[in-house]
Amino acid sequence: MAATGFRFPKVDLGPEAEQLRADVRAFLAEELASGGFTPMADSWTSGYSAEFSRKLGAKGWLGMTWPKQYGGHELTALDRYVVTEELLSAGAPVALHWIADRQSGPLLLRFGTEEQRQSILPRIVRGECYFCIGMSEPDSGSDLASLRSSGKRVDGGWLVTGRKIWTSGAHLCDYMIALIRTSPRDDTARHDGLSQFLIDLKSKGISIRPISNIAGEAHFNEVLFEDVFVPDSMVVGNIGDGWKQVVSELAFERSGPERFLSSFVVLREGLREIGEMPNDGAAGSIGRLVAQLKALRRMSLGVNGLLQAGESPVAAAALVKEVGTRYERTVLEDMRQHIPYRPAGQSPDAYASVLRDGILHVPSATIRGGTNEVLKGIVARELGLR
Amino acid sequence: MNDSDNLIVDTATKLLQDLSTPSIINDAEAGKWPGGLWDALEESGLTLTWVSDELGGAGAEVSDGFAVLKVAGLFTAPVPLAETLLAGWLLGQAGMNVPAGPMTAGPVYADASIDLNGGKLTGSARHLPFARSAKHIALIVRDGGTPKVALVAVADCAIAHGVSLAGEPRDDVSFDGVTPLKVSPAPAGLDETRLAMVGAAMRSVQMAGALQKILDQSVQYATERVQFGRPIGKFQAIQHSLAELAGEVAAAGAAADAAAEAVARGAFDDADVADIATAKIRVGEAASTGSAIAHQVHGAMGFTYEHSLHHATRRLWAWRDEFGNEAQWSIRLGHLVAKRGADDLWPFITGA
Numbered sequence: 007m008a009a010t011g012f013r014f015p016k017v018d019l020g021p022e023a024e025q026l027r028a029d030v031r032a033f034l035a036e037e038l039a040s041g042g043f044t045p046m047a048d049s050w051t052s053g054y055s056a057e058f059s060r061k062l063g064a065k066g067w068l069g070m071t072w073p074k075q076y077g078g079h080e081l082t083a084l085d086r087y088v089v090t091e092e093l094l095s096a097g098a099p100v101a102l103h104w105i106a107d108r109q110s111g112p113l114l115l116r117f118g119t120e121e122q123r124q125s126i127l128p129r130i131v132r133g134e135c136y137f138c139i140g141m142s143e144p145d146s147g148s149d150l151a152s153l154r155s156s157g158k159r160v161d162g163g164w165l166v167t168g169r170k171i172w173t174s175g176a177h178l179c180d181y182m183i184a185l186i187r188t189s190p191r192d193d194t195a196r197h198d199g200l201s202q203f204l205i206d207l208k209s210k211g212i213s214i215r216p217i218s219n220i221a222g223e224a225h226f227n228e229v230l231f232e233d234v235f236v237p238d239s240m241v242v243g244n245i246g247d248g249w250k251q252v253v254s255e256l257a258f259e260r261s262g263p264e265r266f267l268s269s270f271v272v273l274r275e276g277l278r279e280i281g282e283m284p285n286d287g288a289a290g291s292i293g294r295l296v297a298q299l300k301a302l303r304r305m306s307l308g309v310n311g312l313l314q315a316g317e318s319p320v321a322a323a324a325l326v327k328e329v330g331t332r333y334e335r336t337v338l339e340d341m342r343q344h345i346p347y348r349p350a351g352q353s354p355d356a357y358a359s360v361l362r363d364g365i366l367h368v369p370s371a372t373i374r375g376g377t378n379e380v381l382k383g384i385v386a387r388e389l390g391l392r
Numbered sequence: 393m394n395d396s397d398n399l400i401v402d403t404a405t406k407l408l409q410d411l412s413t414p415s416i417i418n419d420a421e422a423g424k425w426p427g428g429l430w431d432a433l434e435e436s437g438l439t440l441t442w443v444s445d446e447l448g449g450a451g452a453e454v455s456d457g458f459a460v461l462k463v464a465g466l467f468t469a470p471v472p473l474a475e476t477l478l479a480g481w482l483l484g485q486a487g488m489n490v491p492a493g494p495m496t497a498g499p500v501y502a503d504a505s506i507d508l509n510g511g512k513l514t515g516s517a518r519h520l521p522f523a524r525s526a527k528h529i530a531l532i533v534r535d536g537g538t539p540k541v542a543l544v545a546v547a548d549c550a551i552a553h554g555v556s557l558a559g560e561p562r563d564d565v566s567f568d569g570v571t572p573l574k575v576s577p578a579p580a581g582l583d584e585t586r587l588a589m590v591g592a593a594m595r596s597v598q599m600a601g602a603l604q605k606i607l608d609q610s611v612q613y614a615t616e617r618v619q620f621g622r623p624i625g626k627f628q629a630i631q632h633s634l635a636e637l638a639g640e641v642a643a644a645g646a647a648a649d650a651a652a653e654a655v656a657r658g659a660f661d662d663a664d665v666a667d668i669a670t671a672k673i674r675v676g677e678a679a680s681t682g683s684a685i686a687h688q689v690h691g692a693m694g695f696t697y698e699h700s701l702h703h704a705t706r707r708l709w710a711w712r713d714e715f716g717n718e719a720q721w722s723i724r725l726g727h728l729v730a731k732r733g734a735d736d737l738w739p740f741i742t743g744a
Binding site: 010011012013014016024027028031091095096270273274275277278280281282283284286288289290291292293294296297298299300301302303304305308322325328329379381382383385386388389390391392 | 611628634635636639641642643646653666669670673674721722724725726728730731733735737739741744
């Protein structure tokens, strides 16, 4: 019987990556000491700071793997991994540049035109240019291929009409990479006829409406397009190849440490509250959470090792995200059993603050970027069941 | 893992495929010693993987032994291969020559104590795996409180039979009045707790192999079993269950690999303790969750003795409790990180 399932090769980060880690830690310690940021849970979707993003750019920690000709630093995916896991575990405000650095830049490197790369990538590297993703629509969530926002061919470009939703950071970003239908829907080939457009969010005909989440924040939006002109120069890759291009991003999007470190600050601050002499009940919970985290980190590093080797482990990445996002919830549920939530008072309360953010954000962890139901379907396909 | 792994893994795979069959495994549970399987393992040198050339072994790497144990877990080999490796490791630590034949090692429980007084042993070991099948037992004993390694002939001991959830021998062995064949001082740091660490890593790796087995079997069954006019694997509920099982198997494999590397490093410092604890905790969780899913997917069929699913699931249920269960290792790991403090938590996890 052939072995089914997944393999996660061992990854040795090496001395250069570890030096980089030390540099990032030193920087974060300085920022914390000078009040540059307050650690928060889920900081990669809710910690917006242009100043912090620019500081990271100045340090050389954005566009790390990209070619030098576009301002990049030609380091490895594992170097980038080390920097991102340090930033996330510290709860640093990285939301503003996150999508551009993780996903949109690599997409342009792979499919973009030379002009697009030259005009945009150096600005992302400096922490000055921010992206959002325009995929979901009011009637198209998990069933993304059913999307209806459409582009009509006009002289020199496309006129886009439609509506995107749950667009994190659209109100603060410069560009959206939007998935748009450019030929009529064909029910026998649902993934055909979609294209990716690079849309300048200052274009005429765009309106952005904030949507409040259950934490009372308005980080995501509904974005309305009314005859928005997108010149041919802003098409990403080939017209009609949108689905294929989107799928190629997924291994990068889903395997990163943000899929299990969003609640790490709750574990850390909870441990601070519990102290050095916990009872066995609390120690047992902490030990279990640390074990689960160490196993996840090894899996995630393994997927990134495969990415660095040029593979595209989409199903393995889906699996890490599925297990990792459930772990996020486990951290919160276990910690609150030992140190219950305390309503905010007048004095600063680091634990209560991160626990609050963690609990109020965690429902989105198993939804955003592919619901766990969709991810399990991808894993099942890899197992040969679909 | 090194280059020789492939050869050793291939050898073990071929051998176990032929000789660790469902009927041989059932016969073993019924009390029939699988001599053909054991002899083939011994002749191939796989039973002494953790013993150096000088001490009569195969002189392979620690990682080779773990690679073999994963295969043995995959084929649910009903012989004391892991126990013989562990005994060989223990004797080798004390520079003792290793005898031929099946062995076991103890104590399995770090709180047990066997004392050496005037050349004779007092005390007993609970639930010693395969004691009745072994020729020799490698023990950590206490001589005036100081740990020593002793080699004992099984024939000299009083044995009360017991069995694990998998129907494998787990015997209570009394050493009262037994004169060991040989006793050597234990090197610094080697004690019952360290033996349990290697044992925990060993069981974790075996479990990772057995988990792979139940994933293979469950996926296969789901594509063959037809209900409502289609293979049950076409139903989304089953697909999601098997995806969850795949996640558990993947996490278990990653954690077990890290534990094997910790033993290979051999420092047994806080980082190694954490890697081994992580494995016993995470693989133990996967054993519980994974077995439940595998049985659910197999329906009533997998609940029969006739089906071979229980060869892996019953071993998983037995192994998860040996050399410390999830709760015991969680408490140990939790106290360890608590003592280091909150600000060291992330550096400790990254090992940097």
